[in-house]
Amino acid sequence: MQDYLIIGGGIIGLNIAKNLKQRDPKCEITLIDKEPELAMHSSGRNSGVLHAGFYYSADSLKAKFTKDGNKALREFCEKRGLHVNKCAKVVIATNEEELKGLEELKKRGDKNGVELSWMDENELSVKYPNIKTFKKALFSPTTSTVNPKELTLEFGKVIKEMGVTVLTNTAYIKKINKTEILTSQGSIKFKKIINCAGLYADKIAQEYGFAQNYVIIPFKGIYLKDKNNLSQLETNVYPVPNLANPFLGVHYTLAVDGAAKIGPTAIPAFWRENYKGLDNFKLEEMAQILFYEAKLFLTNAFGFRDLAFTEVRKYIKSHLINLASILTKDMNHKGYTAWSTPGIRAQLLDTKTLELVQDFVVEGDENSVHVLNAVSPAFTSSIPFTNWVVENYILNK
DSSP: OEEEEEEOOSHHHHHHHHHHHHHOTTOOEEEEOSSSSSOOSGGGSSOOEEOOSOSSOTTSHHHHHHHHHHHHHHHHHHHHTOOOBOOOEEEEOSSHHHHHHHHHHHHHHHHTTOOOEEEEHHHHHHHOTTBOOSSEEEEETTOEEOOHHHHHHHHHHHHHHTTOEEEOSOOEEEEEETTEEEETTEEEEEEEEEEOOGGGHHHHHHHTTOOTTEEEEEEEEOOEEETTOTTOOOSEEEEOOOTTSSOOOSEEEEOTTSOEEEEOOOEEOSSTTOOSTTTTOOHHHHHHHHHHHHHHHHHTGGGHHHHHHHHHHTTSHHHHHHHHHTTBSSOOOTTOOEEOOOEEEEEEEETTTTEEOOSOEEEEOSSEEEEEEOOTTHHHHHHHHHHHHIIIIISOO
16 A cells, blocks of 8 residues: 555656655655656646746735745756756836736735846846837846756656656546545555646546535647747746736747747637647537536636637737737747647636636645646746645645
8 A cells, every 4th residue: 555646747746756755755655647658738838937926916825836936946957957048037018007017016026025126128128129118127037947848757757766656657547435546557555645637636636525616627828939049039028917817928938948939828728638639539528618618708707708719819820929029129020930839727717706716726635635726837836835735735634
């Protein structure tokens, strides 16, 4: 019998395993993942941006962990010889109203202890001649980018070195009882199960009596890529986001390999792994997701109807480029020709209020723990966030 069984080989599941082993090297841990290798979903398909931590209100878990997570991942990359692009970030405004949004971001950053500074138009033009703003911009020096798949797989190597058993091609099938599950490779017994299944975390949690008022709604994110950075992008460039929803708007991202990207989209998907065409199609999933998306569309909860129409238009390359062009002067966009690998955001929806849940959500008891909403910046926050999960839900339940 295993002390801990972890479902999901993303960055959260891997870091929980690492944290538990660091605390008790003798504990027996098995981590299972249904795919042939780790990091096949959101942990390996995100932008790779290590966020600084100034988007989030000071009372949120995201604010609590993002700044420290940024530092911890940069240190991990340096220790393990992984490349980090310390390219920083500029957040710009286009009018007086957005300037108020910038001021709010600065206040949040100050409360969260994040290193930020103002740049006026002249200072911005000197440092980044091709970026434009209205009166001033917010400069974030600690924002960086990494290769998300490389980084996540490195955590996989670490936990194997520590003695964790990692079983790929092993899908969770169902709960047998509170200390045993059935997988595609047979049954596994354990003392405590830890659900880090991402897109399927809600479904597994419901078998254990949790996530009663939640459902995962998938949103597809994809970037337009300039592989050789013909645009000569020097830093990440972001607009002032709509703080009422969890998406950050169309922006420029400088990848760790030097490529430049425009995006992402946040297109409502029709099933949980709706990456391309009919791949991974599941009728039951589509029925459930369309039911909730229809409710959101009809009620226009959190502006979902407008969001859906706006996001679908982003599939038109020229439209996406035009949205990004608002942030720059005479940027050369000829290199932005190829779409990146799509990723899917496992976004938790409160089925009672019809609101997208903004913060991290974890539920559990003495037998099971369920990480239900590990959306951005969970990748950046992974080390301190999983430490908090271990202390408050795994060891203290």
